[in-house]
Every structure is written in structure tokens, then in C-alpha cells.
Amino acid sequence: MRRVVITGLGAVSPVGIGADVFAAAIRAGEVGTTPIESFDASAFPRRKAGQVLDFEPSDHLKRLDPARWGRSGLLAAAAARLAVADAGIGEGELDAARAGAIMGTTSGESAVVQDLAAQWVAGGLDTIDGELAGQTPASRIASAVSTELRLTGETQTIPTACSASNYALGYAFDLVRSGEAEVMLAGGADAVNRLTHAGFYALGAMAEDVPRPFAADRSGIVTGEGGAVLVLETYEHATTRGARIYAEILGYAANCDASHMVHPDATSIAACIRAAHEAAGVEPSQIDYICAHGTGTPTNDATEVAAARAVFGERIPPISSIKSMLGHTMGAASGFGAIACCKALEQDFLPPTANVTDADPELGEGVDCVPGSGRAARLGIVQNHGFAFGGNNVITILGRVS
Incomplete structure (x- = not known):
């Protein structure tokens, strides 16, 4: 099998646009959550989100007409443009390499559906904008990337919610390793929208102010x-x-809890970690850092640590959550995690968990969540977690290339 490497990073995030800006903000522990602007959130007791406030699609896109695409697709296409530029690869090379795009998402273009619903409520079904309705398919997120870059290889949107970027990375990895493509673009995108916000609020899963993964008061x-x-x-x-x-x-693994739609299963997650290690050909003792799913809910963080402890024993590697800074970016979450891992390998640092001073003692001894800001560390092999409702777990293992 052929070796697969990562050569380009594109980040359009709540803490900055561009991989270098993103990495600097993550390392500093900067928090990008702000009062919601994309819809009227005044009726919600929780009114903050991690938003990309300075995003102007036309600053980044060369082919897509922003008026004809939903925000998730535009975020994906802009990130793809940045990734290709970062990789230093031209469009002619992409075509020759049979390049395609595999993208993950949670809510697709729900922000567009939100606008359509507002039209319906205000003026009735006959007032709905047909062209706007055409922007709703989630498949358009990957299509936005391929259309913007004229990628003629396989193009697919994977809607496995909050682990979707890791699914996309895994599938793209398989395509490149097997020889079906020389180059692939992979990641995820989602936009802040009323439906997702209301859903998590209804579940009682929203933080009162900022996310505090692994903290006692999360x-x-x-x-x-x-x-x-x-x-x-x-x-x-x-x-x-x-x-x-x-x-x-180095490898990845995916599995399903097959037990509960919203409650994670530590035994299943531990099995996924072991399978990822086996696929990557590594031992637990070789893992230097875990980029956690780390949502900041009491149950999820405790379950994730329990799963890690089942595999690593008392030597759990440093484990942190960048959701403390970005918020939960849904289908883009493990994509941002992978970018953070790449930058951590390149720049020799541990990404932090912001808004936290110490790990919750109830999680047990030996949990180093890298509180506050990043810490210098020479990393060799790192582990990126992505978990989702429905019990969809995917873990990718990345390693330094000498």
C-alpha cells in the first residue's frame, strides 16, 4: 500500500482564517465564541456561538458565485482554496492527479432551510425562492469544493454529523492509498443555524457561557x-x-456504538482506539497527544477519558479539546482537529484546552488537558478523535515524517 501524507491545510474558523492564523490562535488559547449574529437568538437563554465573523466569500473564491451557494458550501470552498494554496499545488496538477473532494457535515445547508422557513412563515408557500431552495442539498458542500477547483475525481459529502470530517479523511486516505487518486481534498463544513442551536438547547447540552471541556464545572x-x-x-x-x-x-478506524443515539459508549470508543492503533501499526505507548472530541458535556468528557484509560491505563497522553476555543463546529470539528494536530507536529506544541485551569478530579488522576494555553512539546505520533450522535466513532492517527 502507498503512503499517504498531508501537504496542505485550509482553515476558515471562529479564531481566524488561514492555517497559520488558526494555529497561532489555538496555541495562544484564544476563544472565538461571540453573541450570535446569523439569526435572531433573543428567545434562547444561550445566545453564543463560534462564528466566522470576518468571512467574505469573494475574498477567497474565484469561480463560485456566493449568491448561488449556501454558507456551508462557501466555507468549504474557501477552506479548499486555502488548502490548495498552502500545498503549493496548481489546478493542472490537481486534474492530472485525478483529485476529488470528500467533505463531512452535520447540518448540511440548514442555514438555507432556516431562510426558506422564514419566507414560508412570512408570505406562504408560494413566496419561497426556488433558486434558494436549490441550495439545500448537503451534497452541494463537496460539490462546492470540486466546482471551485474544477476537481473531476470522486466527490462526496458524508453526513455522519460530528465525526464526519474524520470519516472524510479516512475515505480520502483509502482512495489515495489504493491508487484511485494521487491527490484528494478532505475535511468538513457547517454553518451556525437555528435548527442545530435549538436542538442542542433542547437536549440540555449547551454551556451557560463558554465551553470548559474536562473541567469540574463544565x-x-x-x-x-x-x-x-x-x-x-x-x-x-x-x-x-x-x-x-x-x-x-498512519491509519484510522471507525465503528458504531449501536446502543444509544446521544449517549456515547466507553467500551465501543476504546475498541475504536485499539482498532486505529492496529491499523496504524502503533502501540499505545507511542501516542504523544490526543486531540479529543471533548465537547464539554459532563457525560461525554467522562466517557472519552474512561475509554482512553481503558486503552492507555494510567499513562493517558496529554488530551485537550480545541472546542474550548472554536465551539463545536459540528461536521468540521475533527477536520479542525486534524489541522491542529498537523500544526502541533510542525511547530512542536500541545494544543490547549482554554477556559480551564485544572482537569476535573472526578475524571481520575493523570488527566493532562493542557489547560489555558499551548505548551512546548516534541510530538511524534498524535491521535485525532471524532464522535457523533448515533454512536459514529472515527479515530485518525497522524505521524511526523522524518
């Missing part, structure tokens, strides 16, 4: 948005063109 998530895209290619293709390599994808 109370839930803050919804977020963004586009996260990574360029994957064969090691041979990357070295032949002299590309900078951030990391090698």
Missing part, C-alpha cells in the same frame, strides 16, 4: 461553524514535487 457545548480542508497525496507524489509535508496518515 456544562455543555457552544455551537460553532467553519470550513476545514486538508490536502492528501501519496508520499511519492509529494516528494517528487518538493512539497512540504505536515504529517503522514
Whole structure:
């Protein structure tokens, strides 16, 4: 099998646009949650989200007409443009490499559906904008990437909710490793919208102010948005063109709890971790850092730590959550996690858990959640978690390339 490496990173996030800006903000522990602006949230007791406030699609896109695409698709396409530029790969090279796009999402274009619903309520069914309705299919998120970059390879949107970016990375990894493509773009995108916000509020899963993963006073998530895209290619293709390599994808694993729609299962997650290690050919002792799913809910964080303890024993690697800074960016979450992992490998630091001073003692001894701001560390192999409602778990293992 061919080796697969990551050579380009594109981040359109609540803490900044561009991989370098994103990495600097993450390392500093900057928090990007602000009062919601994309819809009227005045009726909700919880009114914050991780929003990309300075996003102007026309600043990044060359082919897509922003008026004809939903916000999730625009976030994805802009992140893809940034990733390709970061990789230093031209459109002619993408075409020759049979490049395609695999993107994940939770809510698709629910922000568009929100606007359609407002039209219906205000003026009746006959007033709905047909062209706007055409923007609703979730498939358009990956299509936005391929249309913007003229990618003629496989294009697919994977709607497995909050683990979807890791699913996309895994599937793109398989396509490149098997020889079906030399280059693939993979990641995820979601936009802040009323439906997702209301759903998590109804579940009682929203934080009162900011997310505090792993803290004793953690109370839930803050919804977020963004586009996260990574360029994957064969090691041979990357070295032949002299590309900078951030990391090698050593392997991944996916499974399903098959038990409860919203409550995670520690035994199942532990099995996924073990399967990912086996696929990557690594031992638990070789993992230097875990980029946690880390939602900030009492149950989810406790379950994730219990699963890690079942695999690592008392030596749990440093485990932190960038959701403390971005909010929960849904289908983009593990894509941002992968970007953070790549930058951590490149720049020798542990991404932090912001808004936290110490890990909850109830999680047990030895939980280093890297509180506050990033910490210098030489990392060799890192583990990126993505979990979702329905029990969909995906874990990717990334390693430094000498």
C-alpha cells in the first residue's frame, strides 16, 4: 500500500482564517465564541456561538458565485482554496492527479432551510425562492469544493454529523492509498443555524457561557461553524514535487456504538482506539497527544477519558479539546482537529484546552488537558478523535515524517 501524507491545510474558523492564523490562535488559547449574529437568538437563554465573523466569500473564491451557494458550501470552498494554496499545488496538477473532494457535515445547508422557513412563515408557500431552495442539498458542500477547483475525481459529502470530517479523511486516505487518486481534498463544513442551536438547547447540552471541556464545572457545548480542508497525496507524489509535508496518515478506524443515539459508549470508543492503533501499526505507548472530541458535556468528557484509560491505563497522553476555543463546529470539528494536530507536529506544541485551569478530579488522576494555553512539546505520533450522535466513532492517527 502507498503512503499517504498531508501537504496542505485550509482553515476558515471562529479564531481566524488561514492555517497559520488558526494555529497561532489555538496555541495562544484564544476563544472565538461571540453573541450570535446569523439569526435572531433573543428567545434562547444561550445566545453564543463560534462564528466566522470576518468571512467574505469573494475574498477567497474565484469561480463560485456566493449568491448561488449556501454558507456551508462557501466555507468549504474557501477552506479548499486555502488548502490548495498552502500545498503549493496548481489546478493542472490537481486534474492530472485525478483529485476529488470528500467533505463531512452535520447540518448540511440548514442555514438555507432556516431562510426558506422564514419566507414560508412570512408570505406562504408560494413566496419561497426556488433558486434558494436549490441550495439545500448537503451534497452541494463537496460539490462546492470540486466546482471551485474544477476537481473531476470522486466527490462526496458524508453526513455522519460530528465525526464526519474524520470519516472524510479516512475515505480520502483509502482512495489515495489504493491508487484511485494521487491527490484528494478532505475535511468538513457547517454553518451556525437555528435548527442545530435549538436542538442542542433542547437536549440540555449547551454551556451557560463558554465551553470548559474536562473541567469540574463544565456544562455543555457552544455551537460553532467553519470550513476545514486538508490536502492528501501519496508520499511519492509529494516528494517528487518538493512539497512540504505536515504529517503522514498512519491509519484510522471507525465503528458504531449501536446502543444509544446521544449517549456515547466507553467500551465501543476504546475498541475504536485499539482498532486505529492496529491499523496504524502503533502501540499505545507511542501516542504523544490526543486531540479529543471533548465537547464539554459532563457525560461525554467522562466517557472519552474512561475509554482512553481503558486503552492507555494510567499513562493517558496529554488530551485537550480545541472546542474550548472554536465551539463545536459540528461536521468540521475533527477536520479542525486534524489541522491542529498537523500544526502541533510542525511547530512542536500541545494544543490547549482554554477556559480551564485544572482537569476535573472526578475524571481520575493523570488527566493532562493542557489547560489555558499551548505548551512546548516534541510530538511524534498524535491521535485525532471524532464522535457523533448515533454512536459514529472515527479515530485518525497522524505521524511526523522524518
